[in-house]
Amino acid sequence: MQLSSAKSVVIVGAGTVGTELAGEIAAAQPDKDITLVSSDNTLFPMYPAKLGAQLKRKLERAGVNIVLGQRAENLLHLDRPYAGSVKLTDGRVISADLVFPVIGSRPNTALAQTLSGVATAPSGRIQTDKWLRPSKYPNVFIAGDIADIGDGMTIVAISRQNPWLIKTLKQALKGQAIEDLKPYVPWKKAPILLPLGPKIGNSWLFATVGDWVTRQMKGKDLFISKYRKAFGR
């Protein structure tokens, strides 16, 4: 409702959520004035340059203004969109009917924090040893967003961690010492799917791929049918 009545939108943060959001809004409501702000000088600088360059070109072609190398200095909220203005490092002020702060999420670690010996990383995630163990308890493991093991906070990370964890738990149940088992090795560079609405986008699947693959793998229905099936809905 807030979004459909907004004429101008500023998205602060060009990670996966911010970039996808800009693309989705531009595809669904092309008349809006959309600005995407990133403190980095390119989109997705941790990936080969082609990925960020192509995403930038596609977003700009869809009418999104991209502001790179600028931080927003006055975000009013970090957990919800609001009407207001964004002051950038270079002094520019961009006003918008809706400002989306998407500069990263922090996992809810409250339960894990109750374990004795747990340490929290600056990111808010829980530090683990090489076997995804966060505490002094040798048979307690964690996975997913809360685990600070070198993976991003993504389902792609979990899809690597869970099979390892299942295998490790099975071996532990057979009586093998955890330290004798193969440690978890995080993604070196995780695959990433970045649809910009239902038709276009780019992904990095060990090489940069474009619209067709991104659309087939995610953009077309954003995994909704897959999850409906998985949850029997």
Ligand SMILES: Cc1cc2nc3c(=O)[nH]c(=O)nc-3n(C[C@H](O)[C@H](O)[C@H](O)COP(=O)(O)OP(=O)(O)OC[C@H]3O[C@@H](n4cnc5c(N)ncnc54)[C@H](O)[C@@H]3O)c2cc1C
């Ligand atoms: C807007 C958005 C879009 C995203 N899109 C993508 C994407 O396209 N691809 C991708 O790979 N990743 C994406 N992600 C990231 C992905 O959603 C997360 O990495 C993933 O959900 C993390 O899974 P998790 O199980 O670690 O945590 P969660 O999915 O957050 O699950 C944790 C669960 O634990 C429960 N919980 C917490 N504390 C307690 C407690 N004390 N007792 C009981 N239960 C508790 C919570 O209620 C929750 O159900 C996206 C994230 C966001 C926010």
